[in-house]
Amino acid sequence: MSRGLILVTGATGYIGGRLVPCLLEDGWSVRCFVRDAARLENRPWSDDVAVAVGDVLQPETLPEALSGVKVAYYLIHSLGSEGDFEERDRQAAENFARAAEEAGVERIIYLGGINPKSDKRSKHLESRLETGEYLRKGSVPVTEFRAAVIVGSGSLSFELIRYLTERVPLLITPKWVRTRTQPIAVRNVLQYLTSALDEPESTGRILEIGGSEVLSYQDMFRGYARARGLRRAILEVPVLTPWLSSLWVGLVTPLNARIARPLIEGLDNEVVVQDDTAARMFDIELLDYETAVRLALQRFARDKVETTWSDAFSSSADRRLVTRLEEDKGMIQERLQVNVKAPPSAVWAELNRLGGDNGWLYANFLWRIRGLMDLAVGGIGLRSTRRTYSHLREGDAVDFWRVEEARENEVLRLRAEMKVPGKAWLQYEINPVDESTTAVTQTAFFEPKGLFGFLYWWMFYVPHTFIFPGMLKELRRRAEAA
Incomplete structure (x- = not known):
């Protein structure tokens, strides 16, 4: 017997595509909200979910998608979009919060980013934080998980680290290589997202989540190299701007410069868990960074990568898949x-x-x-x-x-x-x-x-x-x- 109906937005994305089978395994009925239903075809679980076609920027498509939904996961952001992505993210969150309220949804669960100590935030991180604020303006309680770097086979941040370390024997990096962060394994992120459904104390809370250790990006490059048995040198230079860095990343990794730049701009922000409420609230065994890397590499070796960052993006101006x-x-x-x-x-x-x-x-x-x-x-x-x-x-x-x-x-x-x-x-x-x-x-x-x-x-x-x-x-x- 189903425990209730869950709506997953961003179901074609990296986290959404992995969350859906976890929810099904836990006994929930799942409805996926997508712009193009064809993008769910051939997923191992596609026959086990309902599909609602629409767009959060088209509010008229939301009532049907949210009808009968108990909890909605909001896993949408515009990292790969051009133009005024901040305004689109704001409008999307407002539309969704309003529609969820009208549909009688009991809770929204949102995955955002950790608020850095510095007041100087990247546009991308600022938009992630604002999205949470606009979701909370409605009457539906919001559980907002805030994570830093997510480590897993196919994740955007991990692919950046993986390809740079694999392909470049001498890593020439700007000063952000010393920035501290708290990487978290994707399996821990999924555990938090699903466990929140059974933890009433998480309702209406902002919960920062991270792995078991705080590292610099330099530490992460070296940790990946150790896991792969590679010898890599790192040379820090003071003149590499985000624009130049993104062009360099575009040359040697699968990330094109347009997607890489907002990500790189955010690497100057220290994103470390400051409130450990989530770690105390949930009984989750947090993995260290190198264990998370080895698990990700095992999935690559077994050819078992369910989703990647690129599943969510169309890199041309035409956003239609088919x-x-x-x-x-x-x-x-x-x-x-x-x-x-x-x-x-x-x-x-x-x-x-x-x-x-x-x-x-x-x-x-x-x-x-x-x-x-x-x-x-x-x-x-x-x-x-x-x-x-x-x-x-x-x-x-x-x-x-x-x-x-x-x-x-x-x-x-x-x-x-x-x-x-x-x-x-x-x-x-x-x-x-x-x-x-x-x-x-x-x-x-x-x-x-x-x-x-x-x-x-x-x-x-x-x-x-x-x-x-x-x-x-x-x-x-x-x-x-x-």
Whole structure:
């Protein structure tokens, strides 16, 4: 028997996507509030939840989503957004608090950030704190958990530390490397979020949560290096501005500069638990930093990363996940087909390994050059990241692509998120010919915008004439060798 109905906003994000199965396991009924229901497809728990489609910035979509809800989790913020994200966060929180009050919701649980001792806060952290304030302006009691760096496979802060430490033998860092913080394991965060449902004393409280130790970012880099058996040197320099730091991070990690900058601006703030009420209120065994790192690395090694920071973000100005492909006049297409002496499942398995450290089948150095070109014009570049090494699902970010459609053994379609004058897709269709042969069709689609769009396509036409055939031939070779 269900214990009641819980609404989870931000269910496609890093924390929300991990919270949902925890709630289901504890006996709650769950409704996920998302902008696009397709982004929940292929989640292991997607058949066990109800889905409400809407947007907190569209208040008319909230009453139906909140109907019958006992407790609502508010896990929304605009780190990856452009423009006036603070105003959007304020408006979103106001809309949600008002709608929750009208729907008779008993409690809102919000995950924000620790208030630093300094009055000089980053815009991102200031917005997280303001969101809590605006949620509390309604009559529905709010439990606000405030955390610092969350350590777990796929978390934004952890990915920053992981990729910098893995890829750069000499870490050149600004003065914020000495800033103290209190990192907390993602499993401890989830324990706090779920335990609050059974702890009435947490209602209407602001609760700071952190791990078992206070560390500097320098300590965290070194702790990660120890966990990985790496030797890394750190050189502190006084002239690295947040802008320069974010560009550097964009070059060597999967984070593009736009997402990295507000995160880096906040690293100058000391975020340490000042009130240990949460640690005393809840019986939770807090993990130390290096244990949290090892657990995260184990999930990477087992290819069991449920969610990543990039699940929540679309890195282009168009925030829609799915743009249905239309073969219409003006759509440029490059189509190639090959017969593979292997079953559809073998082809599908190889397609699921595209991107990240696995590369793009052929001419990987040219893909890296294309990524640098994209970075140079303010795009995301080849961010070299994947949720897992061997499985793709709709909504996954794969380098500068987004998985738009993934039908097992049938179709894989990727939509480009790089800066292009138009819209671009790369699609693979798998069709069995007989018991031992599979036809694979590879199609590059481009919908140019204006004259420059056509010029752009023809500029890359010559490289396409050997890159695309090379990819298809290598796909055939790997599938037949499997």
